[in-house]
Amino acid sequence: MSALQSAEETVPEETSAPAPRPFRRPWTVWSAWTRRWRERYPAAARTLSVAVTVLAAVLVVAALVMPDTVVRLGPAEFLRIPAEAVIGAAVLLALPRRPRVAVAAATGVLLGATTVLNALDMGFDQYLGRKFNVILDWSLLTDAESYLEDSLGRGATLAAVAAVIALVLLVFTLLALAVVRLSNLLARHPGTATRGTLVAGVVWITCSSLGLQIGGVPIASDSTATALKAQARRVSDTLRDEAEFRKVARVDAFGNTPAGQLVPDLRGKDVVFTFIESYGRSAIEDPVMAPGVDRTLDVRTRALAKAGYHAKSGWLTSATYGGSSWLGHSTTMSGLWISNQQRYRTVMASDHMSLTDAFKKTGAFDTVGVMPGVQKGWPEQKWYGLDKVYNAFQLGYQGPKFSWSTMPDQYALQQYQERVHSKRPADGRSRMSLLILTSSHQPWAPIPKMVDWDRLGDGSVFKGIEAAGNKSADVIADTTKSREEYGKSIQYSVTALTEWLQRYGTENTVLVFLGDHQPIARVSGNHASRDVPVSVVAKDPRMLDKIADWGWTDGLRPAHDAPVWKMSSFRDRFLTAYGSTPHPKKG
Template structure:
């Protein structure tokens, strides 16, 4: 019995270290062939440990095994980030995003289940590192008793590895010779070095602004007297328009709403922008669009928002002195010091829009309500100057359950009527685990948001209203698939033909749906193109 237990422990230790050595860090690589490989790391470790005295051998084995466990934890983080954000984990920048992941899980699973999952994940990581360390020590102890057999086994394994690597041997398209752990460490080390170097380089770039010193009277002179609204629709990506599951509903909505707007005298032009983010971190897309800088990580975001001399697209209107500037941000539920950077005289957060109804998962209120509140509090008021507004619409935020429904605009009140709608909707746990159902509900959510925004424009827009709306990023990779672009639709809608004539050379598609061949710009290019189109003069 005892001998059998020892043999089982030894076999388990060897299996654990083997799996840790070959574990892929991307979901699409998780297939049987990935685990039918010869890892180089255990072969090298065995050779090194055999050359060490017993005490040093155990210490080195424990440290090496624990290090392999830490690499495995990072690989698992890569898997999670790839599934949701379409990229790997950045060990310098991404720890802060774990708080956002926790908040998302609270909205999806509930607070108790989230805390259980969080404690389990942390405990699991600690146990994994300790287990790989202990497994390495156990095997190291056996090396001294079986040195001859280990020498021969390592020599055979090394020869097989070298032959497979030299010949390029593969099974099911996967190289048989593996060095996954080493490659993972090297890749993360390179990423860390690049991230640290990028901070200084980006700070210089952010400090150079061709419109930074432009006199106020030379900024957007062709928009004077217009109410200008920049609206972001959460997760409104190219997938919504082109995916076979989501496209029929979304493109149908765009067509129907385009016809309704046309009947009300509005015309639209649409194109594509490549977002700096994917699947989440919406603020990176917002700041990229408004600042004219490529902001694809939290470090860059902190750098640019701390600067005083970067002129954001929204701040342009504030600097002219010719507009009142406001932000409508129902997703903001805490202090937001970036208000000054974005040039907003007043910001309405989740607690200042008068909403008394239920949350819809992550979204604090339905988009239709937020837009009606904007009309009541700002757009519909008598004012001495025109209005520039930045509006963040959140109803299409994952997990797309439960979803609000369109209601009569005159009956919105304080939002209490949404109680029964929220109660009868799907629960996040019903939708989030299924890619197919997530796609379906995602399409419904985007249609709802587009409908809410365009109905607001149809209902309250005037001859002097200019609406620019776009997606901030694509939805998570579970919905888009692993190889999706980062493109999002962008549209300019107005009754004034002179406004559209200013962008006639952009080559955009007529209507709310950008054509497949419409130009694709980096999102950071929009600010300067917009400023130039409406008469702004660069200062240098």
């Protein structure tokens, strides 16, 4: 027999391929596995089942009684009886299986949405001093992401965003599963569940009628229903406000004033309006920040007086708090109360005259803006009436960013001096400038330090200062440190601005500077006012004589009892004080 034949004879007979294993859904596999596990370990299975049910109940109740402000977080808030749970149990008991499961899942998703909105309310209350607006505020989440990226870096920000998204999805999933599980428990024990629901209802009514409390917190709760009603009312108010504010924005006391009758008493002057980021009343009156800030204000008042400058200061109540600085800027300049993004968009699209545009309309002033915080297109330039705007990329800065702030205030002021202030306008015109200083923007780490003005160059001198400063993450996590560093940042900004005036100002310089809003609640406190300081500084005594009847305090530090005006009243008072004649424009 040949080797070939032997090989052929040993070839096994062809067999059919094994049948493919049937596809089993993951949920089916999981159910089978858990059933076998329960059969093998019945005691452990019962214990785990009870634990999961208790956890589900705790999650649902916690979501139902969750407060919408950080200051109300406490054990007593979570020891309440939610009316929504009693009503929900009664409804679920009355439904057949399939509708019950569907309603339970939908209820869990709704509860998840309410929980997320409560969390947003907490965050907005801490940072902006108001509740989250479901119509207007989604765009601010993008700003928050940009702020985190500037403060903590891109990697940490991406990780934080991913964690938040995962947490939100987890909240929705867990609450949906929790409500379904509790509904199944009710269905398995209808008699006990019915009696328990009736007892809970009686207890809730009794506690509500008698006003019973635990630690000052009512035992009977309807937090979720109240929160949903508040959200609905907020939506309704927002929609109604949009139409009403359009009418308000069309009315302007100086809207038809001829060019020759606008700010005649400032002709020939070099007028500079400056906003200092987060410069609020707390900087001057809070026991942690005030000593250093007040000392700086007093020192700088004396230094300016020695150079021939004098100042008067008062208070304005800002339309915003903790952030959204553009609302404070536009409120001051428009004479309108611009407290939300919708109003801001309405005004920016209108022909309502801004204070800065009033100078442009005279034809006697060049108008310039220096905006180191602007890092993208800024169509608002047209409404502000600015002939030229220098943004963050047009000031030649080659130094490091200081967290959110693109450059130190001292550098921005030096660039303003070199590019604008030192160059006289053509045709003998005057100049009006709008400056937005950013070094006192949160998280107040690292903070720039003053350097010799002649050494500023392209800003590279700040590299060592930035590297040696505090890390943003360390300051953000420490409330006391945040308050201390905030105070230092205000001292820096005020010093930079007033040193610029002392060094480069002239007989014709008129400086108006103010804060745009108070710092966040973690720094200013949960019950801080919305007031910000405002000062007018000039060498020409006639400029301060024009506002003598305002009752403001002499110097850069306003007295505690100095007049307080709404920020929206400043435009008309300023125009009137410096000779403008009202010619109303009616909508």
